[in-house]
Amino acid sequence: MTSAASPSSGLWQPAAAMAAPFLAALAMAGVLLAVAGHNPFDVYGLLAVESFGNIKRITATLAAATPLILTGLAIAVAFRAGVFNVGIEGCVYVGGLTAAFVGFTATALPAAVLLPFSLAAGLVAGSLWMLIPGVLKARLGVDEVVTTLMFNFIAISLAAYLVNGPLLAPGSANSATPMVADTARLPRLAPPSTLNAGFLIAIALLVLYGLWGRHTALGLETRLAGLNARFAAAAGFNVPLLVIKMMLLSGAIGGLAGAVHALGNVGRFVTGFSPGYGFTGIAVALLGRNSAVGIFLAAVFFGALATAGATIQLFSDVPIEIVSVVQGMVMIFAVAQFGWPRLRRRFAS
Amino acid sequence: MIDHVLHAAVLMTTPVLLAALGGLVNRIAGLVNIGLDSMMLAGALVGLIVAAYTGSWMVALAAAAVAGGVLGLLMSLAITRLNANEIIVGLGFTIAVAGLVRFFLKSAYGSSGTLSLPDVAPLPRITIPVAADIPVVGAVLSGHDPLTWVAWLMVPLTAWFLARTRIGLRLRAAGGAPQAARALGLDPLALRDASTVFAGLMAGLGGAYLSIGVVGIFNEGITAGRGFIALAAFYFGNNGPWPTALCALLFGLFDALQIRLQGHGVPTEIVQTLPYVMVVVVLTAMAHAVRRRRAKGG
Numbered sequence: 001m002t003s004a005a006s007p008s009s010g011l012w013q014p015a016a017a018m019a020a021p022f023l024a025a026l027a028m029a030g031v032l033l034a035v036a037g038h039n040p041f042d043v044y045g046l047l048a049v050e051s052f053g054n055i056k057r058i059t060a061t062l063a064a065a066t067p068l069i070l071t072g073l074a075i076a077v078a079f080r081a082g083v084f085n086v087g088i089e090g091c092v093y094v095g096g097l098t099a100a101f102v103g104f105t106a107t108a109l110p111a112a113v114l115l116p117f118s119l120a121a122g123l124v125a126g127s128l129w130m131l132i133p134g135v136l137k138a139r140l141g142v143d144e145v146v147t148t149l150m151f152n153f154i155a156i157s158l159a160a161y162l163v164n165g166p167l168l169a170p171g172s173a174n175s176a177t178p179m180v181a182d183t184a185r186l187p188r189l190a191p192p193s194t195l196n197a198g199f200l201i202a203i204a205l206l207v208l209y210g211l212w213g214r215h216t217a218l219g220l221e222t223r224l225a226g227l228n229a230r231f232a233a234a235a236g237f238n239v240p241l242l243v244i245k246m247m248l249l250s251g252a253i254g255g256l257a258g259a260v261h262a263l264g265n266v267g268r269f270v271t272g273f274s275p276g277y278g279f280t281g282i283a284v285a286l287l288g289r290n291s292a293v294g295i296f297l298a299a300v301f302f303g304a305l306a307t308a309g310a311t312i313q314l315f316s317d318v319p320i321e322i323v324s325v326v327q328g329m330v331m332i333f334a335v336a337q338f339g340w341p342r343l344r345r346r347f348a349s
Numbered sequence: 350m351i352d353h354v355l356h357a358a359v360l361m362t363t364p365v366l367l368a369a370l371g372g373l374v375n376r377i378a379g380l381v382n383i384g385l386d387s388m389m390l391a392g393a394l395v396g397l398i399v400a401a402y403t404g405s406w407m408v409a410l411a412a413a414a415v416a417g418g419v420l421g422l423l424m425s426l427a428i429t430r431l432n433a434n435e436i437i438v439g440l441g442f443t444i445a446v447a448g449l450v451r452f453f454l455k456s457a458y459g460s461s462g463t464l465s466l467p468d469v470a471p472l473p474r475i476t477i478p479v480a481a482d483i484p485v486v487g488a489v490l491s492g493h494d495p496l497t498w499v500a501w502l503m504v505p506l507t508a509w510f511l512a513r514t515r516i517g518l519r520l521r522a523a524g525g526a527p528q529a530a531r532a533l534g535l536d537p538l539a540l541r542d543a544s545t546v547f548a549g550l551m552a553g554l555g556g557a558y559l560s561i562g563v564v565g566i567f568n569e570g571i572t573a574g575r576g577f578i579a580l581a582a583f584y585f586g587n588n589g590p591w592p593t594a595l596c597a598l599l600f601g602l603f604d605a606l607q608i609r610l611q612g613h614g615v616p617t618e619i620v621q622t623l624p625y626v627m628v629v630v631v632l633t634a635m636a637h638a639v640r641r642r643r644a645k646g647g
Contacts, residue, residue: 032452086436140633140636140637140640141636141640142633142636145436147629149383150628153574154622157619160618164616282437319455319456322452324444324445324447327445327448328441328443328444328447328448329441330441331441332442332445335441
């Protein structure tokens, strides 16, 4: 049963495990489309063409997938340690706001320093945002699902306050910070597409994650602690410390996702900054079964849905909301059909 | 000014209180309902549409409750029969239902996010003869709709139901000791399903309260996360109906104050974080107390 969640099992099994919830969700959404008077096959055909039809569409899809790779990775890191972190949405907000703040205030810094510094600021902010839930979980056993969920709402409201007040761009009517300096922007890989260097960062982290899980002591410890915390404790691992470390790492990647979105796509921080990247990340991690390749594929799927959904709305009268429906159903089917043994056990008592 | 705030506080408490009591019973039967907000959203939309087409607020409330209950049943079946994780399914419902609602609004009404219908039957207001003239008491007690009274009546009723009735005891067994419950010939999964349907009914009513009781139109952001505030309330109330109700009232007061304080230099966004901060603080304090008790006991 656990083999499905292991990145080392053959290629076929994870592929089937990934495809099944996705196909089930597409089937359900297809029924919905048919009821609303659209031909689901036409819609899906158009979706496929609009997301993978040519180089331009593919780069758009990869650009949309970039934040999702990072949030999916952030959640997978925590899942692996048996920590159910649903607070990455908050980290995206905190990290994005911090990175944007550095990007438009520390403009005196030389170009070679400003961008890395802004990215690092977002990363650290996201990491620190998970410090309290991590410590509470590790030291007092406070349910991290509730605390991280609450922290999301706190982060979103705090960011809304800052961007409406102290950090509001002068003369701006809508809630947005000033634009970051050009030197703080992530360079674009294939202009005019918004695909930027953030994609390379995400891929590099995915590769590191794949190696880390298999070839490092911390990766092994994390996996064992996630599989069986009691055994790991008996084997002499400091499980509480491990939980804190993984929460900080998870938050750091989430914060980086926000920083990449701010410095790569938006160029500043605005209200409604993230269209639920932190929550889609949960679907990405689940669908990708925690493996590096799986996370990449799942992020590309959701990126394709998001980018194609926006364009088909222009060419047909299919509402883009069909994308949210598919996404929510993928989450439900991903856990319903196969039931993650590890996470299920955690909540069984 | 005080009268206005108190009246608004009671008003804003009702939807949270309804959903929180449902979520509380659900949690006691062993299921943490993250999807309450989606059930409120469905109830708000169905309630408004039915209120406009039938002209009857009672039929509208019933329809909203059914909509919430059906969502509750689907969610519960995924969790109890397909062994799906309750947190993921709850979040999945939140995302899918929000998408469904907007898809439906665009497909059926061609509107993006907002629905305003003519002839919506609003909830009636009950004026209490003598109390209405007393300053503070009148604001708290008089001029409310039947659903608010039902919500507050449900508090002692839920407490009594859980503590004193046979089925209440069974629900608690299904949540606290499912194996023992099974050994006694009960079906913990069916009990859990029933409790989730109840939570859906209550959340659906809470949602309809927002659309036909307060504003009279539907908006995709109408719940404003109140399903999650309800979650905060029953976590905060530690499964007790009265503490949960008091907490819902406190959140209602925050809500009312926040509307009042707009434009008075107090940032409303900061006030909005208070319920969530309070939950984290209370959970921490409770965990700390448990740890100390354990340490003392050796």
